[in-house]
Amino acid sequence: MTVSKGFYKKIYNWLMDVEKNEVRYRPFIMDGNPYKSRVFLVGSNAIPFFMVEQGDEKSFADALLNQDLLEDLYDRDIHDAPREFKGSLHFAKWLQKEFNETTVYTSLNAFQVETADELKKVKKENPQAFARGQVIFDEVFNEFQPEIIILQGTAALNQFKEMYAERLVIYNSTITKVQQLEVEGPFAEMLDQNGKKVYIFATRSMSYFGKDGLKFGDFKNKIREFLEN
Numbered sequence: 001m002t003v004s005k006g007f008y009k010k011i012y013n014w015l016m017d018v019e020k021n022e023v024r025y026r027p028f029i030m031d032g033n034p035y036k037s038r039v040f041l042v043g044s045n046a047i048p049f050f051m052v053e054q055g056d057e058k059s060f061a062d063a064l065l066n067q068d069l070l071e072d073l074y075d076r077d078i079h080d081a082p083r084e085f086k087g088s089l090h091f092a093k094w095l096q097k098e099f100n101e102t103t104v105y106t107s108l109n110a111f112q113v114e115t116a117d118e119l120k121k122v123k124k125e126n127p128q129a130f131a132r133g134q135v136i137f138d139e140v141f142n143e144f145q146p147e148i149i150i151l152q153g154t155a156a157l158n159q160f161k162e163m164y165a166e167r168l169v170i171y172n173s174t175i176t177k178v179q180q181l182e183v184e185g186p187f188a189e190m191l192d193q194n195g196k197k198v199y200i201f202a203t204r205s206m207s208y209f210g211k212d213g214l215k216f217g218d219f220k221n222k223i224r225e226f227l228e229n
Contacts, residue, residue, distance in 0.1 A: 003061045010143070011061045014110065014136050015052075017129065023052035023060060025110040025133060027140050031067040031092065032102035038227075039095060039103045040146040041088055041206075044155040046107040046133070048081045049114050050074050087206035088152070094213055094220070099227050106140055108159050109133035116155070134163065142193050148186075148226065149198055153205035154178055160200075164190060168200070178202050182219040185226060199226070 003011060014027035026046040028034065052060045063070040067089070071078055078085075092103035111133030113119045123130040141149075151157045157178055161168060170188040181187045186199035203219050213220060 003058070003065060008058060008061055011064070012057060014140065015057060015061065022054065023050075023057060024112055024129070025136055026050060026107070026112050027064070027110050027136050028104050028106040029064055029067070029070065029089075030102055030104045031096065032065065034065070034102070034104050034144045037102040037104045037144060038147040039101055040141065040144075040149045041091060041103050041105045042137075042149055042151050042156055042160065043084060043088065043105075043107045043206075044109070044153060044159055045116050045119050046110050046112045047114065047116070048077055048085060049112040050077050083207035084152070084205050087209035090211050091206055091209050091213060091216075095223075098224070101227065104140070104144055104146065106137060107133075108137050108156060108163065110136040110140075138163075145192055145194065145196060147196075147198060148201060148223075150201045150203060150223075151178075152203055157181070157202050167191065178204050182216075183222065185222040 011027065015023045015025055017024040030037065050060070059073060063073050088105050092105055095101045095103050109119060109130065111119065111122060111129055113122065119130070149160075151160050154177075161170075167190045168188050169190065172184075172187070175181055175184065175187065181202040182204060186201055188200040190198050190200065192198055201219075201222070203216065208215055
């Protein structure tokens with residue numbers, strides 16, 4: 001998918017650090033049209049850092065919607081990426097193969113970093129950039145309006161519950177561990193800005209998913225049950 005002029009303006013605002021005139025944020029990665037996606041796969045941090053040269057912003061925006069192009073342009077970054085990133089891409093491919101579902105892979109904070117500790121430093125030393133990273137997630141969420149949000153990992157789960165505490169309805173607050181929540185199906189729900197219900201799932205980090213997701217059998221069955229209803 002090639003980004004249209006109108007959509008590129010929106011993505012450009014999500015990408016750029018205006019003061020430094022450089023790409024510092026990564027709003028999402030997917031393979032297809034995000035407006036047709038029902039599923040958000042959400043991590044805590046935008047890791048790894050994709051180094052985008054000045055003048056290549058449009059190519060990067062196109063690559064965010066085309067995984068083949070992303071792998072061609074940023075093969076080294078992807079090769080060196082942590083297992084969570086690679087597992088997330090494999091999970092998205094599984095959803096595409098099994099259900100013809102495109103997945104918006106995104107982060108609760110879109111500010112690109114190499115490590116989670118680096119984002120903690122950003123929060124302390126550049127709180128405006130950190131806050132903007134969270135706002136971008138909310139803007140992406142409101143723009144694409146998913147039916148399902150899948151939170152991967154304890155950090156993402158806790159951060160999401162904090163960010164949306166006033167809007168989140170948790171079915172059973174006594175279950176808090178992701179290992180338990182991933183076999184429950186949706187554990188909570190919330191309304192988006194248009195009043196549409198969004199169902200919230202949680203699972204372990206996709207760093208454990210690998211290429212085939214054999215360890216995620218129960219979770220995949222819960223996703224299957226939901227999507228096929």
